[in-house]
Amino acid sequence: MSRAVVQLQHITKTYDGLAAVDDLSLEVFAGEFLTLLGPSGCGKTTILRLIAGFEAPDRGDIRIDDVRVNALPPNRRDVNTVFQSYALFPHMNVFDNVAFGLKLKGLQRNAVAERVRDVLEMVQLGGMETRRVTQLSGGQQQRVAFARAVVNEPLVLLLDEPLSALDYRLRKEMQLELKRLHRQLGITFIFVTHDQEEAITMSDRIIVMNQGRVEQSGSPKQIYEEPANLFVARFVGEINTFDGSVEAAGADWLTVRIHGTDFRLVNKRGFRSGDPVKVLLRPEDLQIQKTEPADGKPSLAGAVEELIYKGSTVDVIVRLTDGKPVYVTEFFNENAAYIFYERGQKVWLRWIDRWEVVLPDA
Amino acid sequence: MRDRSLFRRLVIGVVFFWITVFVFFPNLLVVITSFLKRDPIRFVENAFTLESYVNLFDPVFFQIFIKSFKNALVATLVCLVMSYPFAYLLCRVPRRMRRYLLVLVIIPFWTSSLIRTYALVILLKGNGILNTLLLATGVIHQPLQILYTEGAVFCGLVYTLLPFMILPLYAAIEKLDPLLVEAAYDLGAGRVHVFTQVILPLTLPGIIAGCILVFLPALGLFYIPDLLGGAKSMLLGNFIRDQFLTARNWPFGAAASVILTMVMGVMLYAYYRSLKRFNASVME
Numbered sequence: 001m002s003r004a005v006v007q008l009q010h011i012t013k014t015y016d017g018l019a020a021v022d023d024l025s026l027e028v029f030a031g032e033f034l035t036l037l038g039p040s041g042c043g044k045t046t047i048l049r050l051i052a053g054f055e056a057p058d059r060g061d062i063r064i065d066d067v068r069v070n071a072l073p074p075n076r077r078d079v080n081t082v083f084q085s086y087a088l089f090p091h092m093n094v095f096d097n098v099a100f101g102l103k104l105k106g107l108q109r110n111a112v113a114e115r116v117r118d119v120l121e122m123v124q125l126g127g128m129e130t131r132r133v134t135q136l137s138g139g140q141q142q143r144v145a146f147a148r149a150v151v152n153e154p155l156v157l158l159l160d161e162p163l164s165a166l167d168y169r170l171r172k173e174m175q176l177e178l179k180r181l182h183r184q185l186g187i188t189f190i191f192v193t194h195d196q197e198e199a200i201t202m203s204d205r206i207i208v209m210n211q212g213r214v215e216q217s218g219s220p221k222q223i224y225e226e227p228a229n230l231f232v233a234r235f236v237g238e239i240n241t242f243d244g245s246v247e248a249a250g251a252d253w254l255t256v257r258i259h260g261t262d263f264r265l266v267n268k269r270g271f272r273s274g275d276p277v278k279v280l281l282r283p284e285d286l287q288i289q290k291t292e293p294a295d296g297k298p299s300l301a302g303a304v305e306e307l308i309y310k311g312s313t314v315d316v317i318v319r320l321t322d323g324k325p326v327y328v329t330e331f332f333n334e335n336a337a338y339i340f341y342e343r344g345q346k347v348w349l350r351w352i353d354r355w356e357v358v359l360p361d362a
Numbered sequence: 363m364r365d366r367s368l369f370r371r372l373v374i375g376v377v378f379f380w381i382t383v384f385v386f387f388p389n390l391l392v393v394i395t396s397f398l399k400r401d402p403i404r405f406v407e408n409a410f411t412l413e414s415y416v417n418l419f420d421p422v423f424f425q426i427f428i429k430s431f432k433n434a435l436v437a438t439l440v441c442l443v444m445s446y447p448f449a450y451l452l453c454r455v456p457r458r459m460r461r462y463l464l465v466l467v468i469i470p471f472w473t474s475s476l477i478r479t480y481a482l483v484i485l486l487k488g489n490g491i492l493n494t495l496l497l498a499t500g501v502i503h504q505p506l507q508i509l510y511t512e513g514a515v516f517c518g519l520v521y522t523l524l525p526f527m528i529l530p531l532y533a534a535i536e537k538l539d540p541l542l543v544e545a546a547y548d549l550g551a552g553r554v555h556v557f558t559q560v561i562l563p564l565t566l567p568g569i570i571a572g573c574i575l576v577f578l579p580a581l582g583l584f585y586i587p588d589l590l591g592g593a594k595s596m597l598l599g600n601f602i603r604d605q606f607l608t609a610r611n612w613p614f615g616a617a618a619s620v621i622l623t624m625v626m627g628v629m630l631y632a633y634y635r636s637l638k639r640f641n642a643s644v645m646e
Contacts, residue, residue: 054544074547087545091563091640100559101549152549 002030004066005155005188006051011060013046013212020046021057022212028156028190033182035191037199038209039235044192046212048158051190053077065155080149081158085165086141088133094120094144095129101152119151122181139170146178150185159191163198175201196236200224208232230359233280240286240326242279243361246271256358259322261298266354276361283329285355288316288341289348299348302326304341314339318347389623396616405612414617423601423618430598433512434580437519441527441576442569444520449531449568450561453538464532467525475522479589482518483509486590510592518586526575534568535561567640570633578626598622 006028013021021043028034036044049055050062053074062069069077080101088097095116102112120126123143128136133144142162149157159178163171179202182189193199199206200220208215208223208231215235216228227233230241244256244263254267258279271277293299301321308315316328326349330339341347396414401407417423452463470478485491486508493505508514538561546556562569584599598618605615 052548054547074544075550075552079548081545081548083541083545085539085541087539087541089542089545089560100546100551104550104555148549 005030007063009061011057013050013055013057019212024214026207028188031186031188033189033202033204035193035199035203035206036209037193037196037206040194042209043212044209045160048160048192052079052081052158078155079158080152080154082145082149082162084161086145088141088144090134094131094133097133097144098148098151115151119147123147138166142174156188156190159189161193208235227357230278230362238283238327240281244277244279246273246275246277249273259300259320261300263298265356265358278359278361280357281351283327285351286328286349287351288328292348299350301348304343304345304347307341316341318349392616392619395612396620398613400611400613414613417614418617426596426601430581434577437516437580438573438577440520441524445524445527445531449528449535452532453535467528470525476585479518479586483589486514515587515591518590519580523576523579527572530571531568534565538564567637570636574629574633581622
């Protein structure tokens, strides 16, 4: 594991007695693309502001490059921020915006001009030096904001929901662009977003936050496939939640009764007989069968309620016999060139062994 | 639709009438008068002359001009230096507190400034409140001569004109996005650079507006030098008034007044130009 460039140690920050960040610790490693993901008000932006130096923690230490920086003002920290609203200086042109930090460092005019030109080239704004920033499109402003921050070659780049103001298409484009720039620059990125899809697309590691605490830290795959708790499971992607109870359990197996049917599942968390549990299944992990399975393996019976055509997939809402709606996503492929169900058609649901997640019912 | 256009014409018509009758014609009369000959009995004689304008360059009067401009300039700068930090803090205090502080700035407008100037006389005069207080507390043993000094005139000008500086500055600073200040710090700027490179240029329209609102009255508020400066300090405003009421030289007074109007015109034009350039850079 590489070196930690930013360390937060038991950070607490309260506003008007409410904890925005609550005894939170985390480490950011050199060169990684780390995303802080969570709903609005979960404290992710506060963390960014604490690292940038705009806020001071009530308790705990912030270390950048192994130096405690609690008392260091923002202008003396080796981090730069890309703001959500870009915060470009409206009275300056593109060149002066990007050159702002370099000029303060006392670089020679020629060196400044060269660096600015290189960075603008990199973000595909070559030749735009003399444009007024107010005349640029949203995407171009975004690029200027990015260039203005990375031209200083900070140790860490902080990105505060930088893509949220862009339209869907441009956002997709900028996601890939940011990933490319991250690889190219080798700078550590700390990216804040409430968009789980964006987080999964871009990050090396995701930290899911809620109410000022870390809910889970892991790779996008871990976060999506092995959510540590119900909050993460529900926040990241669509998921079906089934109430169940453990009927019997062994060291590595357990039998859970879901809606009156017993399923034999893997026991990863040491559940014991009688424990109430939640069984979680992604819509794409569920399979629809048009006839009752003859192999005797358990399934959930229901009826098709709604079909939603999504282009590359079809979403099916199945209402179980006891009334619970379940979301199933089916993909078109060579085995299913078209997917068709009648509304009201009786179907049976099952899933591939081990693809379920079993969590304690909190 | 027809009603609205009728209403619009009516409103514009009333304002147009008002400005024509009470602003345009009187000023036209002043301009015409400035080109006429002086007549001791009928005030003016119907004969064209540039005499009044030539007389303005007489060293005695020219000095009044220079001194008047200098005083107005100093008063404006003092107002600016005092108002900027206040206006800046005003934008940073909690909203509730801001309301109270703004009311404090506006309260003086509720009383005529002439009456407030008399109040200053009571404060500053030899046996006035300030001297009595200083004597009683033993800070001084002889009453200070404050009234009828140039200091008292500045005091009066600054006191009267301060709100005219604070309000436009407040309006400009309030519009400044705090994120821009944070961005400047984030990029490595210290306090001085943040101020000179971000805050100051972005609040420039407010500074210019405030300076115009203070500078022009500071040239013309004749009763303040009269009451607080005694007969000693002659300013442009006093000079114009004296030409009309005491010296009875209407053309001369009118010429001085025209010059004052022209100065104002030039300043407003400069403001308009700077604002246009600023907007071009900020809005587009």
